[in-house]
Structures are given as C-alpha cells and as structure tokens.
Amino acid sequence: MPTKRTATRLTRRPALAVLGAALAGAAVLAVPPAAGADPTPATSDKWGVISRNTIGSPSAYLRDGPFGRTTDTPSARQQPPYGQGSLQIIVGDGTEKIAYGNETNFDGLEISDITDLSYWVFAGVDSLDGVSLPVIQLEVDPNLTEGVNYSSLNYLPDSSTAPSAPATRAPNVWQPYDATAAGNAWYATGATGTSIGCTLASPCTFDELQTRLPDAEVSYSLAISKGRDNAFIGAVDGLRVNNLVYDFERLGVFMKAPFPAY
Template sequence: MTALLVAVTAAGLPGSASADTNNNQAHHPDRWGVIARNTIGSPVAALRKGPYGPFGVTGTAASPPYGQGSLGIEVANNSTTLTPPSEKVDFGNEVDFYGKRLLGLRRVGFHVFQTGENVSYGGPANMPNIRFEIDPDVTSTDDYSTLVWVPNASPVTNGWSPFLDATTTGYWYLTGGETSCNQAAQCTFTQLKASFTAVNARPTIYTAAVGKGRDFMWIGAVDGLRLNDYIYDFEPDGVKVRQVR
C-alpha cells in the first residue's frame, strides 16, 4: 500500500500535494541548461549577473526580482539558411519534470527584462515563452506536442516587469493541434485545461523550459520562473529554488 501511494503522489508537479515525495529530483540545479535538440542557429541562453538599470530607471524595474542574476537570452531573426531563417533556443530541464501531470499545474509565470529595441524588432508582443514538451494523451498514436504560453506585452519597457501570470494573462496553444487550443484558436489557461478534460485526456510532461524563437530578434532576460509552489531563480552560479505558498 505504501509503494502504491508513493507511485500515485509522485505524478504531480513540484508544489502539488506530492512535492515531498520527489523534492530531490525536482530541484536538481545541475539539470537546467540549453536543450540542444530544441536549439537552432547560434543563440545565447546563459546565466548571468543583472541586468541592472538601464540608466535613469529606479525601483523594482531596475534589478532582477530575485538575487543578483537572471537568464540572459539572445536570438537573431535572419541568421540561418533554414525557413524561417530565425534562431530558436530553449533553456530548461529535460529530466526532473518527466511524467508529471500537466493538469496538476496551478501556478506558472515569470519576470521579463524587456527593451524598447525588442519592441521595435517585433512589436510589443515580441516576448519569450514558457514551453512544455508533453504527451497529450489524446490519441494512442500521438505522444508528442509542445504546449506554449505566449505572454501579453510587458507593462514595463527598458526594465524588469512584475510577475507575469500565465494562468490569467496571455494565451496558450498546442503545436500539434491535439485539442481545441492551437495557434489559430488560442486559449486561456482555464480553457486549455478544459480542452483536455473534454476529451478525457491525462497529459503528462516531458520537459519544462523558457524559450524564444523562431520569429523576431530579441535580446533580454528572464527570472523567477514559477511552477506551482516553487520559483526557479536564475543566478550566475546556477538555478536556485525558492519555495513559496
């Protein structure tokens, strides 16, 4: 009976009722990095100090929301011979979220360092994403899709944004169109979950990542990735985990 309970509870995301059964696996800092097979061109996704400022900016917008660092991201728009010619990068964890229940996700979002130049490159919606590679569990022959959150425009330009809540802002879609949520029919977080339950699907996660591309040039940073009751704080010396309620 004990083994059965562990097997059942271990299926949730960190921060769910099952968190105590898999903290060591879910919070392994060395398992975060660039996901090579999801990277195109020669983009940058590196842990760094800052950014601070820029000049004249004060208050919470002037420094990373957690610690002293962040995840710096740089992608170009016309740097490859592929179609489209733009770069793509995912920085995430390919191990620790494997098999977790997607519908156990309750809180998700991050903070972004946006610049006016990024807005000029692709408009106010030129922003990084949160991506989950998943098994959608909609049909027996389709075991892969990428679930993407696209944030709204940052309320702060040339500085750090407040927390951007992916459960209440922006939109979600599946790259394979397995449910009613796709790039042509974008969903809220609530609609996304309902689209799975409507077809009796129990999707599970393969990987979790922050990414950018393939679209417009973007140079900025992300910090404070939240997944349920845990915040992943990107610091120059690694990914730190902060538990919140």
C-alpha cells in the same frame, strides 16, 4: 485513452503524488527575496540549453543582473526579481530559436496539477514594437489520441492581457507574466492543437487546455523558449511552477523550496 506511456504513468503514481503535493503545498513566496538572500542549491545540473530545440547560433547563459530602469534617471537600479542574477537570452534574427530548461525533473507532471505558472521578463531593447518575448513551453504527451504522443504547449505573453501580462509593457525593466492568471493565451502544436481547437492562429486559455487535455503530462521538458520569429536580447528570472520558484543565478539555478526526488 491509453498510449505507450500509460503503463509508465501507473507505476509512477505514488512518486508523482508526492511531487504534486510538494508543488501545491510548499510555502508561497509572494514577495521576491532581497538581493543578498542566500538561495538553496537545486538541481542546477538538470538545467541548460536544450540542443534539439535550438536552431542557429543563439545563446542563453546565467549571469548577474541586468538591472532595470524604472525612473527618468540614467542609472539602472531595479535589481532582478530574485537574487542577483538571471538567464540571459540572445536571439540574432527570426531564423534562430533557443530553449533553456529542465528535461528531467518535470517528467510525469500532469497539466491538470499545475495551478501557478509564471516568470519575469526583461527586454533589453529601446522599443517593444515588433519584438516577441520568450515563452514558457511545456513538451507533453497529450494522452488524447492513440499514436499521438507529443505536443508542445506554449504560453503567449504577447497575446495575453492583464492581469496575465502587464497592462503597460515596457522595455529595459523587469515585468511579471502570469501564465495561469485571467487574460492568458496558450496554444498547442501539431495535430493536438487542431484537435482541441487551440492553435497559434486561435489560442485558448490555460483552463481550456486543462479541460481539453485532462490526461496530458509533461514528457520531454519544461523550458523557456524564444524563436523563430524575431531578434531578442534580454533576460528571464523567477520561473514559478506552482509554489516552487526557480531562481536563475550566475552560479546556477536555485529553488526556494525542497524538491522531492523521484
């Protein structure tokens, strides 16, 4: 159904076709590169804390490490999955919320064109009991109902099962989460979630989201979000959108394949 964004979408079709082709056709990075590998600079200036989606005084910043513990020895030796750094996230309590993402480069990316969406999470706690992990959040125009131009689509790592989430979750170690693999759980906010039967109380799969929102497209941002639910301290790395991997490093956000300008 047409919305106020329809005309804009039509004029952007050629450029978005290039973007979709690049996202779908870039070389696949099946194995994380070595810690010493030189990343290619990306649009670091487009990544940062999304102030309008941040509440309280949480923090998110780029850093070296952290290193995980995968053995019984006290020393931490598991390096971040990509490069040497990551995105540190600290949320003090259940009243706070933070989002760190890109409000520019993903505008117009159609949800139906997303085939791979994943990331790595490090939870720096002694126990995961009562701890909710950061989520992938897509702020979209649903293009479903006249006058409804906003919803956020959220991956639920804590509600997902293997292979989308690790079969055994562990603290103080880097673990991968695949938001499009079998076992994934998602929900849409607002009237859109209720309309398509995909809410926080009754999640759906990403395939179901794509089927029920065939014309939805990213509008405001693609981000990592945490809160409002409980305290958290940890990190995120290796955010993958189709075949482009965004590597969070202390000196900026880097990607592993060319990103077309549009």
